Amino acid sequence: MEQKTKINAEEGKQDLVITREFDLPLELLFKAYEEPEIIEQWMGTKVLQLENKNHGSWRFETSNEKANMVFQLNGVIHEFSPNQRIIRTFEMDNVPFGVQLEFLEFEKLTDDTSKLTMHIIYRSAEIRDQVLKLPFTYGINMAHNQLEKVLSKLK
Amino acid sequence: MNLRRDVFQAIADPTRRTILLLVASQAMTAGAIASNFDTARPTVSKHLQILTECELLEQKQNGREIYYYINAKKMKEVADFIEPFRKMWDDRFNKLENIMKAYKPKK
Numbered sequence: 001m002e003q004k005t006k007i008n009a010e011e012g013k014q015d016l017v018i019t020r021e022f023d024l025p026l027e028l029l030f031k032a033y034e035e036p037e038i039i040e041q042w043m044g045t046k047v048l049q050l051e052n053k054n055h056g057s058w059r060f061e062t063s064n065e066k067a068n069m070v071f072q073l074n075g076v077i078h079e080f081s082p083n084q085r086i087i088r089t090f091e092m093d094n095v096p097f098g099v100q101l102e103f104l105e106f107e108k109l110t111d112d113t114s115k116l117t118m119h120i121i122y123r124s125a126e127i128r129d130q131v132l133k134l135p136f137t138y139g140i141n142m143a144h145n146q147l148e149k150v151l152s153k154l155k
Numbered sequence: 156m157n158l159r160r161d162v163f164q165a166i167a168d169p170t171r172r173t174i175l176l177l178v179a180s181q182a183m184t185a186g187a188i189a190s191n192f193d194t195a196r197p198t199v200s201k202h203l204q205i206l207t208e209c210e211l212l213e214q215k216q217n218g219r220e221i222y223y224y225i226n227a228k229k230m231k232e233v234a235d236f237i238e239p240f241r242k243m244w245d246d247r248f249n250k251l252e253n254i255m256k257a258y259k260p261k262k
Contacts, residue, residue, distance in 0.1 A: 020245075041250070042248075
């Protein structure tokens with residue numbers, strides 16, 4: 001099966017692009033970014049504040065049960081154009097990564113399919129690489145167990 | 156060409172993952188690799204071509220035979236570094252898709 005979510009992160013750059021095609025009409029995809037109760041379901045976060053408008057702000061809270069920690073996420077919404085675009089900043093409290101700038105572009109492909117392109121810009125290439133490594137550091141299971149076996153043979 | 160995307164497509168295929176697994180233990184010829192599969196030889200050749208283009212496999216001439224061996228550096232780079240991050244987003248987006256497929260507007 002072809003992978004639906006793709007990451008393009010060129011070496012030495014301070015940005016990355018995440019693309020994903022959805023079997024959803026554009027309006028439903030956008031709604032998943034607009035409605036707090038839906039965001040809470042798929043992001044696994046509590047939405048404390050979400051002002052869907054230009055110059056609005058947002059605050060989410062996520063808890064990591066394993067680490068018994070609570071993370072606050074926050075930022076400001078620079079542009080909110082329904083079914084088209086969200087430009088916002090994103091910052092996680094108490095981590096040394098600073099603020100990142102996110103451009104979310106929502107596109108209609110067909111009546112039933114849509115595409116999201118997330119362009120994320122970090123303060124430096126080093127910070128981008130650290131953020132990229134986070135899920136690996138936290139020990140999230142690798143997608144391909146067979147590849148893990150291959151890797152263990154290479155060590 | 157977006158090389159990284161192609162690498163992810165390359166490792167997403169189960170036959171190609173099996174090929175990587177086989178070749179990881181020892182360098183092999185195309186014939187030896189194909190003998191592990193029921194699929195037609197040209198199909199296996201196509202997989203080898205994709206893996207080579209993505210630099211996950213490398214070819215080395217040994218006498219009359221061409222051996223395929225694994226590019227450990229590339230494998231580690233792809234698998235170690237970005238895959239968990241991609242997977243995290245993929246899981247998240249799969250969830251989003253499922254939730255919205257079941258979504259009924261409140262009216």
